[in-house]
Amino acid sequence: MSLLEWVLGGLLLLGALFVLLGSVALLKLPDFYTRLHGPTKATTLGLGSLVLASMLYFNLHQQTLSLQQLLIALFLFISAPVTAHMLIKVALHHRLKACDNTQGQEQLPKD
């Protein structure tokens, strides 16, 4: 195996691991607000490494120019925070219960 293949394999494994851990966060954390953190963060880095691996593979291994992965990364970085923001806004609107040890709940908007 060449060095490039090792790097590609490492990136793919790392990406898969981060995506998996993001999903574990969805399953394990106690309430909606904390669960939101897993998919917004861990998944960004996980998909980032998968996209990077794909770019390296096509550009260096296959020797073809491939830039579409950059677009995936770009749109991901734009859409992930917006989605998280909208979801938590809706959760606040519906006054979903936060887990009991949440600090600063008195600061939430009353209306």
Add this chain to the structure above:
Amino acid sequence: MKQTLFATPLRSALLLLVWCALHNSFAPLILLTGVLLALLIPWLSRGFREPQPAVRRYGMLLRYLLMVLWDIIVANLQVIKVVLGPNSAMRPGFVLLPLDLTEPLPLTILAGTICLTPGTVSAELLPRNADKPQFLLLHVLDLQDEASLIAELKQRYENPLKEIFACSV
């Protein structure tokens, strides 16, 4: 607002890049159509745009993007550490971040950055009906020290954004 073809250089550059990436090629024909579209689309959509503060310092913007990219990696490791630990050790909380920025575009970038970085998700601009928002409500996954978190967010993200957009505050 300026009505010239080259009113929004950053948007035009981004459009050209996206066009070339979609085609996976920098062939002359693709570049030519890309440049045409990159000039025409912002011009045709000029009526829909709200005037926004312009980017004053591109070097600083680039540095900010790289810093955020690095912070995303750090934030991921932190979140994973919290996720793998016991739930009872976690201290989630809501924090009000006092804002100096008021313009929509820098605020959007700030809220997006906060969503992607250290264990925080931006939730709401408060007060809701005010002309100028004063606070950004955040949810923090593991809240250790509220004052130092606020100071760090302001110093690390809000101050550079103020300089990039040369806001009047």
